[in-house]
Amino acid sequence: MFKMRPQKGTLITAVVVLVLGLLFFVEGHRDPGDIPAHDRSKLALAISVVIAGVLIIISTGRMWFKHLWHDRYR
Template identity: 70%
Template structure:
């Protein structure tokens, strides 16, 4: 039977990318005197949020669009 469920691989990759981005961000802001590292940390966090969001949309794409609600490839 056809079940609509997210792509688990892309969903896990989304979580890993977001977790790594947050870890790199907190590592870069740990030294209050390194201003350049703060900027790089914010940029890393922003890029990881965008990539994670795209992976989340890719993993749940079938649920977002009604024209993909079929089992044509079985």
């Protein structure tokens, strides 16, 4: 029977991208006197959140659109 499930590979990639963005954010905020590093780390976090969001939407795309609810790809 056909079951709709999100794609595991893209979900794992989204989690990895988000964790890397958080690590860059923490590393950038380690020195309280380095204001340009704070700005770069905020930008890196924002970009990683956007990329992770797009990957989650791609992973769950079958569930969002009813015309993709079939099993043609087997």
